[in-house]
Amino acid sequence: MRPRLLSNRDALAGLLFVTIGAFAFFAARGYPVGTIAEMGPGYFPRTLGCLLMLLGAGVLARGLRSAQPVEGRWAWGALALLTVSMLAFGAGIERIGLVPALALLLPIAALAGREFRPLEMLLLTAVLCLGAVAIFVWGLKLPYALFAWRF
Amino acid sequence: MEFLEHLGLGFGVAMTLHNLGYCLVGVLLGTLIGVLPGVGPLVTISMLLPLTFGLAPVSALIMLAGIYYGAQYGGSTAAILVNLPGETSSAVTCLDGYQMARQGRAGAALAAAALASFIAGCIGTLLIALLGVPLAGWAIEFGAEDYFSLMVMGLVSATVLSSGDTLKAIAMVVVGLLIGLVGTDVNSGMERYTFDVPELADGIGFTVLAVGLFAIAEVMKNLVEPESRTVFRTPLGGMWLRAAEFKAMLAPSLRGTALGAFFGVLPGTGPTISTFAAYMVEKKLARDPERLGQGAIEGVAAPEAANNAAAQTAFIPTLTLGIPGSATMALILGAMVMNGVQPGPTVMTRNPELFWGVIASMFIGNALLVALNLPLVGLWVRLLSVPYRWLFPAIVMFCALGNYTVNGSTMDVYLCAGVGVLGYVFARLDCPPAPLVLGYVLGPLMEENLRRALLLSAGDASVFFTRPISLGFLVVTGLLLLGVMLPRRRRAAPLAEAAP
Numbered sequence: 001m002r003p004r005l006l007s008n009r010d011a012l013a014g015l016l017f018v019t020i021g022a023f024a025f026f027a028a029r030g031y032p033v034g035t036i037a038e039m040g041p042g043y044f045p046r047t048l049g050c051l052l053m054l055l056g057a058g059v060l061a062r063g064l065r066s067a068q069p070v071e072g073r074w075a076w077g078a079l080a081l082l083t084v085s086m087l088a089f090g091a092g093i094e095r096i097g098l099v100p101a102l103a104l105l106l107p108i109a110a111l112a113g114r115e116f117r118p119l120e121m122l123l124l125t126a127v128l129c130l131g132a133v134a135i136f137v138w139g140l141k142l143p144y145a146l147f148a149w150r151f
Numbered sequence: 152m153e154f155l156e157h158l159g160l161g162f163g164v165a166m167t168l169h170n171l172g173y174c175l176v177g178v179l180l181g182t183l184i185g186v187l188p189g190v191g192p193l194v195t196i197s198m199l200l201p202l203t204f205g206l207a208p209v210s211a212l213i214m215l216a217g218i219y220y221g222a223q224y225g226g227s228t229a230a231i232l233v234n235l236p237g238e239t240s241s242a243v244t245c246l247d248g249y250q251m252a253r254q255g256r257a258g259a260a261l262a263a264a265a266l267a268s269f270i271a272g273c274i275g276t277l278l279i280a281l282l283g284v285p286l287a288g289w290a291i292e293f294g295a296e297d298y299f300s301l302m303v304m305g306l307v308s309a310t311v312l313s314s315g316d317t318l319k320a321i322a323m324v325v326v327g328l329l330i331g332l333v334g335t336d337v338n339s340g341m342e343r344y345t346f347d348v349p350e351l352a353d354g355i356g357f358t359v360l361a362v363g364l365f366a367i368a369e370v371m372k373n374l375v376e377p378e379s380r381t382v383f384r385t386p387l388g389g390m391w392l393r394a395a396e397f398k399a400m401l402a403p404s405l406r407g408t409a410l411g412a413f414f415g416v417l418p419g420t421g422p423t424i425s426t427f428a429a430y431m432v433e434k435k436l437a438r439d440p441e442r443l444g445q446g447a448i449e450g451v452a453a454p455e456a457a458n459n460a461a462a463q464t465a466f467i468p469t470l471t472l473g474i475p476g477s478a479t480m481a482l483i484l485g486a487m488v489m490n491g492v493q494p495g496p497t498v499m500t501r502n503p504e505l506f507w508g509v510i511a512s513m514f515i516g517n518a519l520l521v522a523l524n525l526p527l528v529g530l531w532v533r534l535l536s537v538p539y540r541w542l543f544p545a546i547v548m549f550c551a552l553g554n555y556t557v558n559g560s561t562m563d564v565y566l567c568a569g570v571g572v573l574g575y576v577f578a579r580l581d582c583p584p585a586p587l588v589l590g591y592v593l594g595p596l597m598e599e600n601l602r603r604a605l606l607l608s609a610g611d612a613s614v615f616f617t618r619p620i621s622l623g624f625l626v627v628t629g630l631l632l633l634g635v636m637l638p639r640r641r642r643a644a645p646l647a648e649a650a651p
Contacts, residue, residue, distance in 0.1 A: 010316075013580035017322045024329050027344060041336040041343055044598045047427075048329050055322040062318070067549060070579055078374040081368065082547060083568045089551045090564035109544040112374055117538075128545055132552055139474030140205075141599060142556055 009070045014060025018053050026112030080110035097148035098137065102129045158280060161507030165515055170213055173206065174512045177214035178519050181221020181303075186229055189373050189539055190546070192222035195388045196482050199360040201553035204358075208490040209505045213512040216466075217484055219479060220513070223422075223462050224268060224520050227455055228531050231260045234369040235242070240422035240458050243430045247323065247443060247450030254446050261528055262392050263448050265521050267404040272517035274408050275415065275463025279470070280510055283499065284417070286469040290358045290496035296604035296614050300624035302597045305474035308587045311635045320586045323577070327590020328597070330355055338602060350562035355570075356486040359563050360591055362550045363570025364577075364584045365478070368545045371575040400452035403433055406564035407453035411460030417476065422461040429457035463513065470506060471496055474635065475592065478585030485592050 005011055025046055034040030085108035092101030106125040108117055136142050164170060184195040185218040223240075230241040231248035244264065251260035293301070333344040334354030345351040386624050392400070407429040414425035433453045434440050443450045466483075468474045473479040473494035487494050492502060499506045524531070546558035554563045574584060608614040615621050 010319075010582055011317060012578075012580050013322075016576070016580065017326070020326055021328070024344075025379055027346075031341060031343060032339075035610060036612065037605055037608075039338075039602045041339045041341040041607065044601070045329065045343060046331055048325055048332075050441045052322060052325045052329070055325060056319060057316055059316075059322060068581075071446060072376055072579075074579065075371055075375040075575070079371055079572060082371060083572055085547060086367075086551050086568035088570075089548075090555070090561040090568075093555060093564075102548060102552070105548055106544045109547040110540065114374070120541075121544075124541055124544065128548055132548060136552060136556065140202075140556075145176065 007069050008063050009059050009068045010063025010066060011071070012013055012063070013060070014056045014063050017059060019054025019056075021049045021052030021054075021056055023049075024052065075112075078112040082109055085109040085112075093144070095148065095150050097145045098133065099129050100144050153284075154280065157284075157503070157507050158511060161509075163513030164209060164504045164508030165213065165511035170508065170512065171515065172594045173210045173214040174217045174510075175519060176263060177217020178221040178516050179523065181218035182225040182228075182520070182524060182527075182531070183221075183534070185225025186534050187225075187537060187542055188229060188233065188235060188535060189369075189542065191226060191366045191369075192219065192466030193478055193482070194369050195222040196479060197365040198360075198549050198553065200358050200361060200482065200486060201557050203486065204489065206490075208487075208492050208502075209508045211490050212483075212487065212492075212505065212509045213464050213516075215483055216432050216513060217516045217519075218518060218544060219352050219483065220272065220459070220462060221520065223407065223459065223530070224265070224524065226459070227264045228261060228524075228528070228572055229270070229535060231264065231451070232257060239406075240426050240461075243426040243454040244451055244458075246430070247445070247447050250444065251448070251451065252383065256446070257529070258394060259392055259448070262395070262449050262525060263400050263451045264523055266392070266397075266570055267400060267407065267452040267456040268459040269517050269521045271403050271411060271458075271460035271561075272463055272520075273514060275412055275460040276510060276513040276517070278464055279414055279467050279513075282467055283506070283510075286467065287496040289419075290472055291500070293496070293620065294604070294618065295600040295607065296395055296618050297620040297624070299597060299600040299604055300615055300621040300628070301472065301474060302593050302600070304624040304628045304631075305472075306586070306589055306593060308631050309476065309589050313633045317584055318637050319582045323582050323584070323586040324590040327587035327592075328594040330360065330587070331462055331559070331591040331594025332598070337599065338341060338605070343636055348562070350560055355566060356554075356557060356563055357489055357592075358554055359558050359567045359590065360570055361482055361485065362554055363567040364410040364574040364588065365482075365572030366546060366550050368574030368584070369547055371571065372578055373539065374543065396448050402447050403429075403449035403453040404456040406432060406436075407456030408460040410465045411457035411462075414457075415461030415464030415476070422458045422465075422477075423458040426454035427460040431452040466509075466513075469494070470509075472499060473498075474598070478588055481585065481588040485588070488592070579592035605617075 028042050028049060028122050029044040031042030031045065032040035033042045033046065085105045088108060089101045089105040092104055103125055106128060108122050133146060137144055180199060184190055185192055196218055206595060225245050226241040230236045230244040231252055234245050234249040234564045236242040236245050248260045251257065306324050310324055311317055333351055335342050335352055341582050342352055410429045410432065411425040416511060430450065430453060433449050434443050437443055465476045465480050468476055469480045469484055475484045484494050490503065492498065550567065551564050555561065557563065577584060604614060607611065
């Protein structure tokens with residue numbers, strides 16, 4: 001069975017490249033191009049944008065012909081949880097301090113796994129927080145507040 | 152004896168107490184993290200990159216090199232004991248190594264791997280010392296157009312020889328080049344692709360890209376696949392090789408070293424191809440080829456030697472020309488740039504103590520690996536049974552915190568999360584991440600040299616074809632491209648044959 005476009009591995013890759021290329025090209029339209037002897041800041045980006053669109057079109061065309069499906073499942077849940085865990089850490093570290101930020105990151109990240117054991121997670125969080133503080137704050141002497149309240 | 156003088160200078164730098172310390176820490180950390188299941192050298196290096204910033208450039212590179220070969224080594228331990236290759240280059244070691252372990256000779260297999268790696272590492276390091284000087288001496292004459300063509304060759308050879316789809320790999324290089332453009336243009340001072348975000352004026356950080364693309368994306372990939380591994384619980388057996396075994400592994404180690412050294416110098420080939428080639432050679436040369444795959448010691452020694460020799464000689468193009476041959480070397484090169492060392496042929500003349508110090512540290516590091524790992528193998532075995540559900544939150548934590556420490560910028564953490572998602576999508580669509588990193592690292596240099604070459608030639612693009620060195624690189628590039636377009640089946644063959 002031919003996979004539909006949304007599960008066609010190469011066609012999706014091609015579309016992604018075309019999108020990135022188009023974005024790069026249009027975002028660079030305000031940069032002066034200059035001449036070939038004296039290239040402006042826009043010359044290289046625009047050339048690359050065009051090139052990427054062409055390459056993407058090639059990958060897309062080949063994907064439509066060979067029709068290879070994307071193998072396995074997409075890990076949307078894991079993807080979202082890991083991303084959120086890092087965003088929470090980033091948002092937290094300067095406002096609530098290193099330890100609370102890590103105490104946010106670790107359990108959220110751990111939820112992305114297939115097996116989540118609350119008690120074990122509590123222990124792991126404690127151990128890793130202590131380890132991180134030992135390495136980065138006491139060992140490398142980085143000036144991060146362990147706890148803070150700055151909003 | 153200029154060569155001995157250089158080595159003397161190098162050992163003088165590497166033998167200072169704190170550099171020895173960084174070498175030891177690097178080797179230990181590399182092995183420790185590299186041996187953990189599901190954590191290969193790429194993840195290890197990208198995770199530990201932030202730790203090396205703030206050190207003096209020499210110390211940082213010595214430590215990174217230590218992490219690099221430590222992680223390589225850890226990968227082969229996992230391959231032998233768990234039949235789990237941390238990366239493609241230890242896949243071949245699994246074949247005979249795991250069989251030996253099942254026959255109760257895991258200790259002998261580990262010792263053979265360690266010794267073969269040590270022999271290869273020392274010879275490989277010697278080669279760097281011998282070949283580096285003339286190569287850099289030649290490269291110092293390069294003009295801007297020669298550089299540009301050399302980088303085109305490096306990028307194309309990296310994509311052509313990487314396994315998989317060439318067209319996608321080239322597209323990934325272009326994506327990398329575009330990411331490298333983010334930030335302030337050196338020639339005009341204009342900000343490109345920054346979208347008025349002040350943190351982007353300096354560009355997207357190298358650690359952000361490396362950590363997101365290799366570590367975070369890898370975690371995401373691993374979480375989908377069910378975890379299946381059986382840690383080897385039977386006794387390891389004697390760690391020492393019998394005299395007959397030692398004799399049986401010596402010649403294969405040397406052959407493996409030769410093959411590995413050859414492939415390592417070629418930009419873009421790297422360890423993986425060399426291990427398969429070494430295994431094939433042993434299979435051809437063996438009196439009873441059936442034995443390979445059933446726990447033959449040469450089946451462990453030859454690929455391990457090839458792996459390590461290639462890993463070592465890959466430093467030659469990286470250090471002398473500034474052309475990294477693999478994703479790992481791109482990471483090392485990126486780390487050099489971050490540490491304020493401009494890679495290329497001038498490294499040796501401008502920073503001789505750095506160049507020779509790093510080389511000398513490789514001898515020391517390789518010796519440390521053997522000395523440390525044989526006694527510590529019991530510890531590594533226990534590490535292998537750490538469940539992934541404990542590991543991956545720790546990896547994410549280390550990535551986030553490590554990225555934050557580089558610039559103290561939360562933007563880097565957000566960007567890293569974004570790059571991780573992008574990296575995962577790319578991986579799912581079978582787009583190789585290594586060419587992207589190469590493009591990112593070489594992009595700014597490439598643009599600079601392109602602009603300079605065309606400025607000097609008053610816009611005459613034929614300069615790339617009329618200058619002999621530049622033409623030579625472009626011809627090789629063309630041949631590489633032609634070679635990959637024509638016989639598609641030939642490249643896949645050795646893989647299929649070497650598999651059991």
